[in-house]
Amino acid sequence: MLPIEVGSPSHRAINFDEIENEEGLRTNIELIDEVRDQAVARMEKYKEKTKEHFSKKSRVKNFQVGDLVLRDTEASDPTNTGKLMQMWEGPYKVKEVLRPDTYKLMNMDESEIPNTWHGLRLRKFYQ
Known part of the structure; x- marks a missing residue:
């Protein structure tokens, strides 16, 4: 009981039935597995919706051998970035x-670039 209910009992205190309360608690214990299953189902649904939302934003870029691409300068040299710097380098x-x-890239003079590059850091080059 709350201290304020000692002087003037509330509706909750007046209508309290200990036997009914015990039965309600037992019912809640019996239903806890269903509640957990529903919570797990909601979490799975939320994760799937979140995955769908973020996968809409990322577009798969498929490049073929011999395609000309530009490389993100921030990925190749993180120290050489800034507001007025070039965003892409290449081709x-x-x-x-x-x-x-x-992808493995090479310069236009056929010399190989040592690292591999993710498609999100590349952009198609149009002449």
Whole structure:
């Protein structure tokens, strides 16, 4: 009981039935598994909706061997960034597709670039 209910009892205190309360608690214990299952289902649905939302924003870029691409300057040299700096550098040729969205690049003079590059850090170059 709340201290204020001692002097003037509330509706909750007046209508309290201990037997009915015990039955209600037992019913809640019996239904706890269903409540948990519903919560797990809601979490799964929320995760799926979140995944769908963020996957809409990322577009898959498929480059073929020999395509000309530009490379994100921030990915190649993080120290050389700024508001007025170039955003893309290149063009480069796609030398090899290692797996979806992972590429080996080479310069236009056929010299290989040592790192692999993710497709999100590349952009198609149009002449």
